[in-house]
Amino acid sequence: MGQNIEKCCNQTEYAQSKQLCEGGDNEKPLPQGNNNILNQSRQLTEQQIYHQKLNSQYNGKQSIVKANQNQSQQNSSRDVKNMFQEQKLYLQNTSQNRQFYDQLQDNNSSYYNQYLNKSENKVAVNTVENYNNRIQELKEISQFAPVLQLTILSSATLLKGTVLTINCQQYQDSLRKIGDGFTFFGCKKRMRRTRDEQYYEKMGFNINSADPTAFNKQIIDSDDDEQLQSELKNNDENPIINDFIIPSQDAIIADRHRGIHFQIEYNISQNNYKIKDLGVGFGAFYKLDYPLILKNNHLINIGLIFMVVNLVSEKKLETFNTQQGNNKNNQYNNQNLPEKKDFCILGNQNDDINEDDEEEIENSQNLSQVNSEGKKEVKHLKIKFFGGPCQGEKVIFHAIDGRIINLGRSKDECNPHFNDSLLSKIQCHIEYNQKIGWILRDGNYVNYQINQQTIGQGKNSTVFNNQKNAQTIQNQQQNIVNGSMQEIKKVNSTNGTWLYLGEDYTIYNGMIFKANQTLFQANLV
Incomplete structure (x- = not known):
């Protein structure tokens, strides 16, 4: 750059540039004398100084440009980062959006799957915008x-x-008054002040007192902060989390179960309502009025008894040690579970069995799988009983095509049988079909065949996708025989067989479910 300037500039242009560079219009012109050698030497020296200044200015400008670019990039990335942090904080701290934020954290949520970016390179989404778009769409x-x-x-x-x-x-009559398509049920209107609890627990206060109001009383009596005392006395500032309240008779239990018990969500894409328990309280269950194909981790309730279902492979079954009730504890636990040749009894003290098959349970969602030899792998049925007269007994039923297992009070007809006054003589029955798997039905067993294409898991079955057919089955107490309808006599249990709503289930006409000592029946209009 300096060489080009040296070739192109004459002395007059150089003098003007030098004056501008040094910042002085009053700079004297270059000395002109008779000694040309001295003048040329002086001119050359000053030209070198000028070129150095130009180069330094150029380099300085380049460094400034780079610095500005780096700062711009940092500001841009910082702005993007702050934007999403602010959105997250807004969602977390705003009561109106709190439940939507929690819903987005659940990977099983249909709303989550509908609105998140499904490409391989997932990016952060503007959840506030999606939330508002959902509300607007629901209005329309x-x-x-x-x-x-x-x-x-x-x-x-x-x-x-x-x-x-x-x-x-x-x-x-929603208490939240948001209109986001979710209806939340619980025994308390507002959420707990967890921040205060954590703070005062460190100070030595007993937040787990039997009296649910004792914790606040301790703080009010001992704290000198008048503002905090008023906040603790009046909880109206706490965010509302439930739309409908199902009160509890026990104040201590109600305080312990504070939160959202279950939800009903309107699914826009499917144009239906779904219900799901959220893990707070005693759980939400719905009454089985159709055959249910059993899956891993199904939780069934009959009377006072709960049953946990797992499917076990033949290979895993060989590793189990059958207990014969050698000690009094096992004899007592198994007195209602008589041992037979077609199934084995596992006492509740054999905890190693449950640990051993945890991995098997996670990887055996299908009733029949293909093993390394290319053969279908049979899944045996393992049930753990607890609650009521049961104390954690485990029973394994071998997969035999066409076999029937009756559960109930009757010693003659049921194996196993239970001493529970809330059960019917035959409360429910389980059948194994080699094409379908293990099938659970409420009530007494009636000998009929099943077509694989016409039985399912309620909302996913071929028949129950047709609501008219489903209603016909319920009203006329008919069953499916090879795809056709045949009237038979069926005896339902008195108190019903109930399935835990641990995942989203589609609500249909006539569906009955229970939660917090309350029984609901659903109707779509």
């Missing part, structure tokens, strides 16, 4: 979407016959 379709009515059949705390109307936006 509210005039056309089906309406769900829940009738209270019985309750320990609510009036029998009360009807709850839920549209695609929310429960009509």
Whole structure:
């Protein structure tokens, strides 16, 4: 650069540039004398100084440009990062968006799968915008979407016959008043002040007192902060988390089960309502009125007894050690589970068995799998009983095509049988079909065949996708025989067989479910 300037500039242009560079219009012109050698030497020296200044200015400008570019990139990345942090904080700290934020964390949520970017390179999404778009879309379709009515059949705390109307936006008398398509149920209106609990627990206060109000009383009596005392006395500032309250008779249990017990969600893409338990309280269960194909980790309730279902391979079954009830404890536990040749009894002290087959349970969701030799692998049925007269007994039923297992009170007809007054003589029965798997039905067994294409798991079955056919089966007490309808006599149990709503289940007409000592019946209008 300096060489080009040296060739192109004459002395006059050089003098003007030198003056501008040094910042002085009052700079004297270059000395001109008779000694040309001295003038040329002086001119050459000053040209070198000038070129150095130009080069330094150029390099300085380049460094400034690079610095500005780096700063711009840092600001840009910082702005993007701050934007998403602010959105996350907004969602976490805003009561209106709190439940939507929690819903997005659940990978099993249909709403999560619908709105997240499904490409390989997933990027952060503007959850606030999606949330607002969902609310707006629900407003637009509210005039056309089906309406769900829940009738209270019985309750320990609510009036029998009360009807709850839920549209695609929310429960009509919603306490949250958001209209996001979710209706939350629980025994408390507001959430707990966990921050205060953690803080005062470190200070030595007993937050687990039997009296649910004792914790606040301790703080109010000992704290000098008048503002904090007023906040603890008045909890109206706590965010509302439930749309409908199912009160509990026990204040201590209600305080312990504070939170969202279960939810009902309107699914926009499928145009239906789904129900799911959220793990707080005693759980939400729905009454089986159709054959159910058993899967791993199904939780079944009959009377006071709960049953956990697992499917076990033949290879895993060979490693199990059958206990013969050698000690009094096992004899007592197994007195209602008589040992037979076609199944084995596992006492509740054999904890190693449960640990051994944990991996098998996770990897055996299908009833029949292909092993390394190319053969289908048979899945045996393992059930663990607890609650009521049971104390953790485990029973394994071998997979024999066409075999029937009756469960109930009757010693003559049921094997195993249970001493539970809430059970019917034959409460329910389980059948093994080599084409389908293990099938659970409520009530007494009736000898009939099943077509593989016409049985399923309620919402996913071929028959129950047709709501009219489903209603016909329920009303006329008919069963499916090779795809055709044949009237038979069926005896249902008195108190029903119930499945835990651990995942999203589609609500259909006539569906009965229970939660917090309250029985609901669903109707779509």
